[in-house]
Amino acid sequence: MRLVIRLLTVLLGLVLLAAGALLLTEIVLLTMFPDVTTPLPDTSSLEDELSAVSWRSTVVRTGAAVTAVLGLVLLWFSLRAGRGEIRLHDPAEGVTVVTRPRSLARVVGHRVRAEQGVAKATVVARRGAVRVTAVGDGEESEDLEHRLRETARTAVDELPLVSAPKVSVTVRPAKRD
Structure with a gap:
């Protein structure tokens, strides 16, 4: 179980590192050179497409369901990932x-x-x-x-x-x- 948690943590960390590096590159390039083309695609066409999508569309509901299931799976893994310590009777109050x-x-x-x-x-x-x-x-x-x-x-x-x-x-x- 710990191996799965470690792999998921590393994978999530790498994804967040890549996204952060890309975003930082975008910010630095736009700050220093406002007219330069950045690594991220132009979002104006994406904004136009997303404004046409309804909250009741199948794509949005499917995406929400997949996100909820992934969140529950990650929650389940994190709750099961304890060190597995075995408790013994406490010798005194306040001592575990x-x-x-x-x-x-x-x-x-x-x-x-x-x-x-x-x-x-x-x-x-x-x-x-x-x-x-x-x-x-x-x-x-x-x-x-x-x-x-x-x-x-x-x-x-x-x-x-x-x-x-x-x-x-x-x-x-x-x-x-």
Whole structure:
């Protein structure tokens, strides 16, 4: 999600930079040389065409609808683009404690990797969910997924989180040569 926000921000910034540079060039050229042709097109014909367009025309309504939808999409992206901090219980009044999802993933990952029968494990944590993907070490262990789910759930429960995220565990067998 952050990548989309960063790309949209860069794109919007570049558009505004180009428009500002073009407008600044127009102002400087018209101030210094009033008779020179500027990079922007002559707007008198555009003004004549726009004066003939009604507010009730299809073009105007379509443009308004597209602008409103783009605004809502940008608003939705900006509201979803938080850092994803995970709140913990406040130790005292006026003190707010948060942690990053990466820290939560590390805590759960250390516990899961320490379990017997785990060759490797990756953990992805978000505000509402912790997802563990583990690879067994080759020994057939039917209860490995259950043990890892309990280990991950215990690791999450031991933290003073305001709301406990959902824990999901997937175990894949080790690749055979």
